[in-house]
Amino acid sequence: MGLEEADDDRLMALFAQGDQTAARLLTGRHASRVLRLARRMLNDEAEAEDVAQEAMLRLWRLAPDWRPGETKVSTWLHRVATNLCYDRLRRRRDQPLDDEAAAEIPDPDLSAFDRIDQAERAAMTRAAIGELPERQRAALTLRHFAEVGNEEAAAALGVSVEAMESLLARARRGLKASLAARLGGWR
Amino acid sequence: MSGTDKTLFASGSDAALEALLSETRKREPEISEALTARILADAAQASAEIAAARAVRPVKAGQAPRRAFGAGFADWLRALGGFPAAAAFCAALGLGAATGAAAPSWTGTTTQSDGLASLEESPLLISQAIDLLAADDPMEGS
Numbered sequence: 001m002g003l004e005e006a007d008d009d010r011l012m013a014l015f016a017q018g019d020q021t022a023a024r025l026l027t028g029r030h031a032s033r034v035l036r037l038a039r040r041m042l043n044d045e046a047e048a049e050d051v052a053q054e055a056m057l058r059l060w061r062l063a064p065d066w067r068p069g070e071t072k073v074s075t076w077l078h079r080v081a082t083n084l085c086y087d088r089l090r091r092r093r094d095q096p097l098d099d100e101a102a103a104e105i106p107d108p109d110l111s112a113f114d115r116i117d118q119a120e121r122a123a124m125t126r127a128a129i130g131e132l133p134e135r136q137r138a139a140l141t142l143r144h145f146a147e148v149g150n151e152e153a154a155a156a157l158g159v160s161v162e163a164m165e166s167l168l169a170r171a172r173r174g175l176k177a178s179l180a181a182r183l184g185g186w187r
Numbered sequence: 188m189s190g191t192d193k194t195l196f197a198s199g200s201d202a203a204l205e206a207l208l209s210e211t212r213k214r215e216p217e218i219s220e221a222l223t224a225r226i227l228a229d230a231a232q233a234s235a236e237i238a239a240a241r242a243v244r245p246v247k248a249g250q251a252p253r254r255a256f257g258a259g260f261a262d263w264l265r266a267l268g269g270f271p272a273a274a275a276f277c278a279a280l281g282l283g284a285a286t287g288a289a290a291p292s293w294t295g296t297t298t299q300s301d302g303l304a305s306l307e308e309s310p311l312l313i314s315q316a317i318d319l320l321a322a323d324d325p326m327e328g329s
Contacts, residue, residue: 060233
């Protein structure tokens with residue numbers, strides 16, 4: 001079996017022994033999702049990259065003590081990344097959106113659905129996600145941007161699956177309301 | 188979301204939201220090469236730190252000797268200047284070099300590195316290990 005087929009636990013063990021190919025494979029498998037999660041949580045590319053890098057660094061340092069089968073690497077990473085995002089959001093709470101983020105919020109005049117293209121809709125959706133309460137945002141982002149299942153997302157957030165589903169439901173309701181105001185026509 | 192989906196969008200359904208989120212996710216840029224390079228550089232650095240931590244981890248009673256520590260320590264002493272430096276190290280610790288320790292029986296194995304692996308176990312072992320290094324020295328080891 002080639003390293004490409006090795007599971008994450010095996011790659012962690014190999015990395016702990018100094019195997020840099022294992023590090024490359026783990027990065028390829030997980031860093032993009034962690035970055036997407038952080039992007040949508042923080043709405044700031046530079047901060048999201050810092051969070052992704054920090055979460056991966058913590059994974060590397062944990063490698064010698066990694067216990068196979070105890071938790072999934074992806075769950076662990078998402079949990080660490082989410083907490084790092086919470087920390088950053090706490091630090092900048094009450095600060096206004098920066099110019100770049102603000103620029104993504106569309107002019108209300110552009111509310112007609114057929115007057116905007118995909119890029120604009122995506123920007124509006126990102127902005128609307130950014131306004132959700134943190135835990136709802138984390139739930140929605142884990143589910144839709146890190147693309148993990150409810151069970152794993154719940155583990156990453158440290159809540160029950162039921163609580164995760166509740167957060168997700170509230171996030172979706174909030175998002176719909178926000179998008180209705182932004183895009184128009186959504187009832 | 189295509190033009191056809193405008194109706195779906197207007198419905199405000201969960202399916203419409205899913206479609207919009209999916210559309211948004213697909214527009215997410217890929218992870219940059221620069222970030223990947225930073226992550227892998229961190230991995231290399233962490234690897235080095237892990238190896239270094241392993242090299243100095245104390246040997247516990249009954250535990251197999253750690254060759255990495257022994258070899259690393261011997262290399263360090265050799266880099267310092269071989270037996271003279273080892274003797275100085277020993278003297279700095281206030282230890283007299285033991286004699287007659289040609290084979291380090293305390294480790295259960297008899298390589299020089301294994302002997303050095305037990306350096307943290309007792310001052311006597313240190314002095315015995317230092318003696319072993321004398322074998323490296325052309326002046327002292329012959």
